[in-house]
Amino acid sequence: MKYMLLICGDETAAEHANDGCGGWTEEMVARGVLCGGEGLRPPMEATTLRVRDGELLLSDGPFAETKEQIGGYSLIQCADLDEAVEIASKHPAATYGTIEIRPLWQPPHA
Amino acid sequence: MTVQAAVAAAFRNEWGQVVATLIRITGDWDLAEECAQDAFTLALRRWPTDGVPRKPGAWLTTVARNRATDRLRRDAVGAAKLREAAAMTYDPDPDVTDEVPDDRLRLMFTCCHPALALESQVALTLRTLAGLTTAEIARAFLVAEPAMSKRLTRAKQKIRNAGIPYRVPPAHLLPERTPAVLGVLFLLFNEGYSATAGADLLRHALSAEAIRLARVLVALMPDEPEATGLLALMLLHDARRATRVDDDGDLVLLADQDRTRWDTEEITEGVAQLDGALRRGQPGPYQVQAAIAACHATATDPADTDWPQIAALYGSLVRMTPTPVVALNRAVAVGMAHGPAAGLALVTVLRESGQLAGYHLLAATEADLLRRLGSTEEAVAAYREALALAGTDSERRFLRRRLTDIE
Numbered sequence: 276m277k278y279m280l281l282i283c284g285d286e287t288a289a290e291h292a293n294d295g296c297g298g299w300t301e302e303m304v305a306r307g308v309l310c311g312g313e314g315l316r317p318p319m320e321a322t323t324l325r326v327r328d329g330e331l332l333l334s335d336g337p338f339a340e341t342k343e344q345i346g347g348y349s350l351i352q353c354a355d356l357d358e359a360v361e362i363a364s365k366h367p368a369a370t371y372g373t374i375e376i377r378p379l380w381q382p383p384h385a
Numbered sequence: 386m387t388v389q390a391a392v393a394a395a396f397r398n399e400w401g402q403v404v405a406t407l408i409r410i411t412g413d414w415d416l417a418e419e420c421a422q423d424a425f426t427l428a429l430r431r432w433p434t435d436g437v438p439r440k441p442g443a444w445l446t447t448v449a450r451n452r453a454t455d456r457l458r459r460d461a462v463g464a465a466k467l468r469e470a471a472a473m474t475y476d477p478d479p480d481v482t483d484e485v486p487d488d489r490l491r492l493m494f495t496c497c498h499p500a501l502a503l504e505s506q507v508a509l510t511l512r513t514l515a516g517l518t519t520a521e522i523a524r525a526f527l528v529a530e531p532a533m534s535k536r537l538t539r540a541k542q543k544i545r546n547a548g549i550p551y552r553v554p555p556a557h558l559l560p561e562r563t564p565a566v567l568g569v570l571f572l573l574f575n576e577g578y579s580a581t582a583g584a585d586l587l588r589h590a591l592s593a594e595a596i597r598l599a600r601v602l603v604a605l606m607p608d609e610p611e612a613t614g615l616l617a618l619m620l621l622h623d624a625r626r627a628t629r630v631d632d633d634g635d636l637v638l639l640a641d642q643d644r645t646r647w648d649t650e651e652i653t654e655g656v657a658q659l660d661g662a663l664r665r666g667q668p669g670p671y672q673v674q675a676a677i678a679a680c681h682a683t684a685t686d687p688a689d690t691d692w693p694q695i696a697a698l699y700g701s702l703v704r705m706t707p708t709p710v711v712a713l714n715r716a717v718a719v720g721m722a723h724g725p726a727a728g729l730a731l732v733t734v735l736r737e738s739g740q741l742a743g744y745h746l747l748a749a750t751e752a753d754l755l756r757r758l759g760s761t762e763e764a765v766a767a768y769r770e771a772l773a774l775a776g777t778d779s780e781r782r783f784l785r786r787r788l789t790d791i792e
Contacts, residue, residue, distance in 0.1 A: 356550065
């Protein structure tokens with residue numbers, strides 16, 4: 276199973292932007308479960324886009340102003356949800372933010 | 386036993402096992418339920434002429450399994466699923482297969498996975514393990530049938546698409562996962578047990594199902610004293626069921642219940658189960674609650690109740706599960722064991738903490754202790770507060786009676 280770990284937090288989570296992942300990345304790479312991931316710059320620097328009737332519409336900021344914002348993501352591949360929970364629970368952001376575990380969309384009958 | 390009765394008994398005893406096995410083989414929850422249903426339908430048709438098989442469970446599982454194979458063969462998707470199913474019967478984790486011979490335990494732990502909402506856990510347990518229909522579950526929880534159907538469908542979708550494993554968790558996860566299973570069974574029991582007005586028979590059936598599933602769990606997890614403790618607790622509560630409400634549906638206080646109508650067989654079994662659990666020397670909240678229930682159930686007269694023992698047990702329970710409601714119960718027990726002043730001191734601490742603000746039983750307990758202390762005026766005020774906060778008619782009637790008695 277492939278899962279996206281969406282790492283969320285309120286604005287105080289930004290203080291941890293340069294903390295790194297305290298050995299988590301190395302451990303998960305060594306286990307062979309980490310496929311990728313990055314940290315994101317804050318939502319105030321986001322640009323949101325739509326195309327309607329051929330017209331490009333841009334707006335400044337994220338698509339929704341919410342207290343909790345996505346600050347980064349990791350893509351993992353592991354056996355099942357229990358293993359995904361175990362992997363996510365070891366991520367340092369779990370202790371100050373929230374991690375949403377989202378299974379990736381599987382094409383039908385793949 | 387008539388054939389009809391044999392099928393009904395097989396349904397009660399084997400449904401969960403048949404569904405659990407079919408889920409393991411096919412990996413498809415809906416298919417498993419449908420094929421189990423088909424097997425029971427066939428039993429109703431065949432057993433009257435062929436006779437009841439010696440092992441009804443094995444017969445039903447075989448029929449359901451063949452049915453699943455036929456149905457999977459019929460469509461192209463099925464071919465892929467069959468290969469998947471063949472691969473699934475090979476379990477790459479030898480520890481798990483060695484420890485868990487029974488599919489029902491996998492099913493219980495999967496239904497009660499913490500990634501599912503509690504109400505979904507309960508509904509799934511009732512549907513897949515106990516075999517209640519969606520309509521029955523909907524009625525028991527006062528939810529419209531389409532809403533319950535949607536809830537069940539979503540839960541099964543999540544299990545499939547989020548990769549919730551169909552297994553009993555490995556040993557290192559059991560301590561955090563077992564309480565969820567016990568919690569769902571206890572909730573199920575209480576849903577049936579606390580049904581009062583209207584005395585919906587279906588809700589009472591929930592208690593019976595909870596006890597039956599707890600028996601299965603105890604048989605499958607003999608080394609888990611909390612499972613046995615939970616079974617004992619349910620039996621000891623259930624023994625008093627007939628006397629909990631009067632003919633008008635009003636709650637009857639423990640002290641006023643007709644003890645000659647308590648189910649002595651259930652009490653004896655509950656106490657025996659509890660003793661077995663306690664001998665393991667790993668006490669937990671269910672064992673302690675069962676021990677408290679046993680103190681009440683074995684007192685032949687309210688005056689014989691061992692209140693100092695009950696107060697001490699609540700002391701342990703407060704340390705294990707430090708919730709304000711447990712603390713309130715402890716205050717009641719202390720009030721009985723060591724006098725109303727001692728009880729009132731604990732209630733005052735609770736009131737000042739503000740944790741139970743708006744909870745009618747806080748005011749009702751306070752009122753009772755004040756009445757016993759002879760502080761009539763303060764007791765009246767507390768009863769009035771409780772009356773204003775009480776949620777059901779039968780509770781209001783009870784409090785009003787108390788109020789008229791002292792006024």
